[in-house]
Amino acid sequence: MSDGERHRPFEDRRLLVVSTNYAPEVTGIGPYATQLAEHWAQSGARVRALTGMPHYPSWRLDEAYRSVWRTVEVRGGVGVHRRRHYVPSRQSALRRAAFEVSVLATGLLAPPPGRPDAVIAQMPSLAGGVIGARLARRHRVPYIPVVQDLMGAAAAQSGIRGGDRAATLAAAAERYALSGATLVGVIHESFVPRVTALGVDPGRIRTVPNWTHVQGPTADRAATRARLGWDPATSVLLHSGNMGLKQGLEVLVDTARLAPDLRVVLMGDGNQRDALRTRAEGLPNVDFLEPAGAGEFTDVLAAADVLAVTQRASVLDMSVPSKLTSYFVSGRPVVASVADEGGTADEVRRSGAGVLVAPEDPAALLEAVRKLAADPVAAGELGAEGPAYVARHLSREAGLARFDDLMTEALDGRGSTGR
Structure with missing residues (x-):
């Protein structure tokens, strides 16, 4: 041809x-x-x-x-x-x-x-x-x-x-x-x-x-955190995307309840947003953000310390979140609170850019986030695998x-x- x-x-x-x-x-x-x-x-x-x-x-x-x-x-x-x-x-x-x-x-x-x-x-x-x-x-x-x-x-x-x-x-x-x-x-x-x-x-x-349908981050990470009001000394766990039933985002709110020193950010929209807001009432370390515009989306992802992908324990073989492609390009480590035998877990393992924890288990999720926060070099190496995986396959x-x-x-x- x-x-x-x-x-x-x-x-x-x-x-x-x-x-x-x-x-x-x-x-x-x-x-x-x-x-x-x-x-x-x-x-x-x-x-x-x-x-x-x-x-x-x-x-x-x-x-x-x-x-x-x-x-x-x-x-x-x-x-x-x-x-x-x-x-x-x-x-x-x-x-x-x-x-x-x-x-x-x-x-x-x-x-x-x-x-x-x-x-x-x-x-x-x-x-x-x-x-x-x-x-x-x-x-x-x-x-x-x-x-x-x-x-x-x-x-x-x-x-x-x-x-x-x-x-x-x-x-x-x-x-x-x-x-x-x-x-x-x-x-x-x-x-x-x-x-x-x-x-x-x-x-x-x-x-x-x-x-990956988005461009990689371009803004200064510290400047983006300052604009968003994120303290440089506070670890930020961010979830971006649809707030629906299958995501089981209650685990993130419950993780925030266990760790007042951790900032949990839910960025996006969906039919469970109001219910999640109600669940998070009284938790000053949970933020809800509107979806970021295309020009700043990956800058916001890159400003977080850890990116979360969550699914209910019952979700096995019906969905692989499209957010993963954007997560990988951002260069931040991913913690996946998903069933080990599902397609989402397979993709995170294949990328080498994240760690897996049991779904619907806030204590396990918190432990994984704390380990990454305690070893920023390892966290950075894990995050760097994302863009490399995108370049090879996505x-x-x-x-x-x-x-x-x-x-x-x-x-x-x-x-x-x-x-």
């Missing part, structure tokens, strides 16, 4: 990206869907994105879209088709089901016009996977769902109210969305057994890890190249098993 063909491999191809989350959302799946779509547009493809209204991670409709029901925007050369849907401010199985049904209804009733040459869908949401599958079948074109989270497993493992009943329905929707796909992408190999159990031939599964260029290969294989028909 010539350099020109390599850089514009999808010239004039009509590609449809289905993702409930998209820019201007800056955390979670939205940045990946956006960067992928814009990358293909830059490679010469005619790309459209079918998506929802910005709402994540706050689970509140973005103010700029409050009166919008249907719109088409152009972002980075991509035609972005947005459809209004229900946004639940609190999570339960029933509310999540209503969210998915509303996304499904508006997406199927008003899909973007024209016939694509291929459809790729980010899962979750379930609705996005079903919409992508139906559109691909309608037009008889290759279909590639990319599994970022497994919602059936999530409903069973996350502790959401009514989750057991929801798990069966979610698994049925996932089976529909995945079983007839040309190829299936998964962001971590730990997802493969469950995806196979949903009826996907293992020969059609490809691992396409998320990449660069944007490497991540997007994997998706180029995935799309090329699907379009060439090599991944098809008789659509």
